[in-house]
Amino acid sequence: MTEARTQILANIRSALTGGEPRTPLRMNELKARIESSTPKAQPQFEDDLLRRFCQKHVAVHGTYERVAAQDLEGAVLRHIGAHQVDPQLYLGAGPLLDAVQWSAQVFTYFKSADQHTQVAVSEAFAAIAETGTVVLCSGASTPTSHNFLPEDHIVVVDSARIVRHQEDVWSLLRNRKGVAVRAVNLITGPSKTGDIEQTIQYGAHGPRRLHLLIVESA
Amino acid sequence: MNSDKIKTSTQVGLFVTCLADLIRPQIGFAAVALLEHAGCTVRVPRNQTCCGQPALNSGDSVSTIAIAKTVIKTFAQDDYVIAPSGSCVDTICHKYPELFHNDALWAGRARALAAKTWELTSFLVEVMELQQVEATYDGVCSYHDSCSGLRELGIHDQPRQLLASVVGLELKEMNENNVCCGFGGLFSVKYPDISTRMVSNKCANIGHSGVDTLLGGDLGCLLNIAGRLRREGAPVRVFHVAEVLAGMTDGPAIGEGESGS
Amino acid sequence: MSAAASQKVAFRERTTRALRDSNLQQAMGKARGGFIEKRLEAMAALPEFDETRDAARDIKDHVLANLDGYLELYEQKVIENGGQVHWARTAEEACQIVADICREANAQVVTKGKSMVSEEMHLNSVLEAAGLKVVETDLGEYIVQLAGETPSHIIAPAVHKTREQITELFHEHHSKLGYTDRVTQREALVNEARSVLRGTFVTADVGITGANFLVAETGANIIVTNEGNGDLTSSLPRVHIVTAGIEKVIPSLDDLSVLLRVLARSATGQEMSAYTSLYSGPRQDTDSEGPEAYHVVLLDNGRSTMLGGDYRPMLRCIRCGACLNHCPVYSAIGGHAYGWVYSGPMGSVLTPLLNGFDDSVDLPNACTLNGRCKAVCPVRIPLSDLLLKHRLEQYRRRLTPLFGRFLVRAWAWVATRPRLYQGLMALPLWLMHRRGRRRGALEHIPFAGGWTDSRDFPTPAGRSFIRQWHSRKGKS
Incomplete structure (x- = not known):
């Protein structure tokens, strides 16, 4: 196996430079390019990030409600009530979500989702105005399975966490304290497929509905 | 218009293309008429056949180069070369220079031909400014x-x-x-x-x-x-x-x- | 020569069959316009699209020019994150690596996200031979797996199947699982597949995905899907294996953003696919879930050789499928006629390079060089120019039929002698004119059945333009 590695790298070098060994100098140049990486060719758009974010989210078949932080439970109940789903919530974590005092009207679970999970409520690490995307990071209390197994995925978005471009998320991730995140999921609308007759059908393998609760920070 | 006087002297060579030559000569006569209407003096060299596309698209670079040299020589004297075909002009303008990338002399000649060769309608509109x-x-x-x-x-x-x-x-x-x-x-x-x-x-x-x-x-x-x-x-x-x-x-x-x- | 000749027959048979396959033609007809329109809409909504394409091309060119370095930097990161990187020179080596990982994990069931590299490796058959149950989870891949076929399109694997065919396939395979009703509506078909596959997702031991990109900055593999199957495959099983070509590495997350902006737009006309995910290793101490082991298998399989020659731009390919969607030949014959895993213009360039020139003589020739593929490529690969390059290479290697080469040579010899050419053409022109003058077109021309079996041939005027001009005007 190390033989394969050696040979592939040697083939590449011989194709590129006629076989010269790579120098530490060149490796440092490449590292420097990564470390000093900057955004390129970004699309320009209006300044109202919240409005743009909502428009783009709706354009990909998402739904949302703008709510006050203290009304999060009410908003969750309104959504699951409208879709006649049992109030059994698989909960993620985040500053806004952690502050909710859940009433006896709901059952809450703090564990991985399974194939029977109906609803998960997550809080976005960030959101991207450019494309109407929510960003979710894996962690001790934010399991990735919540993003993909439930029928309904409800995501709390702090409007202050809506960034302009995708690259702004990378900056946030780079500045994030603690261990690097294992999984970063950029989610843009509910699950869908075009594999039958090239016609979009929602609810392929992931959530059928993606509902955002957008909390405007003071 | 003032510019008309200048353009009266525009000299062009017509590359009629093999298909128009053999099958639909009227396209050649139409091209001449249009060019003259736009103020050009048209030369139709007798030493022309094909741009070589059939050979090139068959992968035969040797044959294509031989034909390309004939075309280059035939039209060396003209100020512009006009053809009533986009694909033949593409061959002359983009493929000829590549064919000679190992031959500085012919590469230069090929580039010179490419620089003065135009498809008929684009020449009429862009160069002759025909409205x-x-x-x-x-x-x-x-x-x-x-x-x-x-x-x-x-x-x-x-x-x-x-x-x-x-x-x-x-x-x-x-x-x-x-x-x-x-x-x-x-x-x-x-x-x-x-x-x-x-x-x-x-x-x-x-x-x-x-x-x-x-x-x-x-x-x-x-x-x-x-x-x-x-x-x-x-x-x-x-x-x-x-x-x-x-x-x-x-x-x-x-x-x-x-x-x- | 005999191998080339037999391939030729095979290609022609496959295209003839495809053109007569009413299901295929119906499905392809339905698909044809949609992709193109959606891409145009997405382009119109992004004024910076062309400049983004230039940036995407430049990023890929930069990586390819420093591929060894970026692969090593990427590898370091994966190891730091607790993952393992395996290198495979050939498809066989890669399959062996994956099979060994599965065996060591005592795996029974393997789920797979859509991966063209694993198709290139013929991984499924190797794993099945090793006794594993392998389940494709992308709906399109699942459909072709049930049908015992291979994908006919790199992003729409079942584009060649009609809804009626899918109904029958599901009925045949799902009845024994208790789904006895024959469902015909799109929504019901998607729901049935969702329901059947859900159980597999949660019980699989190993998940195998491809990678749209590998990011050297963080060691993450990027997987882009609309269904979410790639994420369920990456996240739920005990072991996650990523199979990827060595050309998939890119430097930074900022580079990723540029490439993502052109990928989904070119593929499906979306600004972003529903799910774009970065997975960078096994579960960490603090994680409550995620795979215990994370492996990346880097496959060369001819790519490092491509790097050195004129075909290097082909390694920029990000597998968006835009060239397939815009290719009128692909649209007429579908992907299977191409005979290998990659089809359409990108397949016709890649197959000879990865799978051998001798067995793919038809591919670069079965093309009108109309250039639409080149015009739509998000990383500006000059696909039609590379196909022409293949033809020149075939000629050099004497892979094309001798008689055809002789005819072209002879014709070219005449064409460089204009007076002779004009003299030789005069009689046949006159004869054809005589025969077809009244009708204006010939219904049959000897030795030109390829044309006249399905088309008339407009009658020549009888005398060439050059001869008419010079005799009429007396000019020279």
Whole structure:
């Protein structure tokens, strides 16, 4: 196996430079390019990030409600009530979500989702105005399975966490304290497929509905 | 206009292209008429045959180089070289210089030829700044954008701009007007099944558009389309755009009999 | 020569069959316009699209020019994150690596996200031979797996199947699982597949995905899907294996953003696919879930050789499928006629390079060089120019039929002698004119059945332009 590695790298070098060994100098140049990486060719758009974010989210078949932080439970109940789903919530974590005092009207679970999970409520690490995307990071209390197994995925978005471009998320991730995140999921609308007759059908393998609760920070 | 005086002296060599030469000479006469109308002095060198595309597309670079040298020599003296075909001009402008990348002398000559070679309608509009022609055509026409002209030379608006000045002509775009008709030179006889499917799609789009005439700037495509339309029995007339612009549409269209059927 | 000849027959047979296959033609007809329109809409909504394409091309060119370095930097990161990187020179080596990982994990069931590299490796058959149950989870891949076929499109694997065919396939395979009703509506078909596959997702031991990109900055593999199957495959099983070509590495997350902006737009006309995910290793101490082991298998399989020659631009390919969607030949014959895993223009360039020139003589020739593929490529690969390059290479290697080469040579010899050419052409032109003058077109021309079997040939005028001009005008 190390033989394969050696040979592939040697083939590449011989194709590129006629076989010269790579120098530490060149490796440092490449590292420097990564470390000093900057955004390129970004699309320009209006300044109202919240409005743009909502428009783009709706354009990909998402739904949302703008709510006050203290009304999060009410908003969750309104959504699951409208879709006649049992109030059994698989909960993620985040500053806004952690502050909710859940009433006896709901059952809450703090564990991985399974194939029977109906609803998960997550809080976005960030959101991207450019494309109407929510960003979710894996962690001790934010399991990735919540993003993909439930029928309904409800995501709390702090409007202050809506960034302009995708690259702004990378900056946030780079500045994030603690261990690097294992999984970063950029989610843009509910699950869908075009594999039958090239016609979009929602609810392929992931959530059928993606509902955002957008909390405007003071 | 002042510039007209200067342009009267514009000298061009006509590369008529092998297909127009052998099958539809009227395109050559139409091209000459248009160029002269625009104020050019036209030379038609006798020493011309083909641009070499069939050899190039067959992978035979040796033959292509031999033909390219003939073309380069033939037109060395002209100020401009004009051809009524996007694909032949693409070959001269983009493929010749590459063929000679190992031969500095011929590469220079090839680049010089490439720099002065133009497709007919784009030359008339962009260089001669021709705004309108004096022609009449009573019909509803669709324009098929041939691939090399459209994608390699950016020919799209130029023929349409000139056609807009033809009295009585209505231009109606069809669906997929920029999709290949399936000609592809030798492709059409090497892979006839695929070629036929493609040209059938083209004919269906022509049919749906409801036009009575199809125009284009490359005779290869037009032979293919006209040939298929005839076989399908579709009553659509086919002309090279130069014929319409030069008002040479009294005789049979491409693939039409002398009785006009 | 005989191998080339037999391939030729095979290709022609496959295209003839495809053109007569009414299901295929119906399905392809339905698909044809949609992709193109959606891409145009997405382009119109992004004024910076062309400049983004230039940036995407430049990023890929930069990586390819420094590929060894970026692969090593990427590898370091994966190891730091607790993952393992395996290198495979050939498809066989890669399959062996994956099979060994599965065996060591005592795996029974493997779920797979859509991966063209694993198709290139013929991984499924190797794993099945090793006794594993392998389940494709992308709906399109699942459909072709049920049908015992291979994908016919790199992003729409079942584009060649009609809804009626899918109904029958599901009925045949799902009845024994208790789904006895024959469902015909799209929504019901998607729901049935969702329901059937859900159980597999949660019980699989190993998940195998491809990678749209590998990011050297963080060691993450990027997987882009609309269904979410790639994420369920990456996240739920005990072991996650990523199979990827060595050309998939890119420097930074900022580079990723540029490439993502052109990928989904070119593929499906979306600004972003529903799910774009970055996975960078096994579960960490603090994680409550995620795979215990994370492996990346880097496959060369001819790519490092491509790097050195004129075909290097082909390694920029991000597998968006735009060239397939815009290719009128692909649209007429579908992907299977191409005979290998990659089809359409990118397949016709890649197959000879990865799978051998001798067995793919038709691919670069079954093309009109109309250039639409080149015009739509998000990383500006000059696909039609590379196909022409293949033809020149075939000629050099004498892979094309001798008689055809002789004819072209002879014709070219005449064409460089204009007076002779004009003299030789005069008689056939006159004869054809005589025969077809009244009708205006010939219904049959000897030795040109390829044309006249399905098309008339417009009658030549009888005398060439050059001869008419010079005799009429007396000019020279």
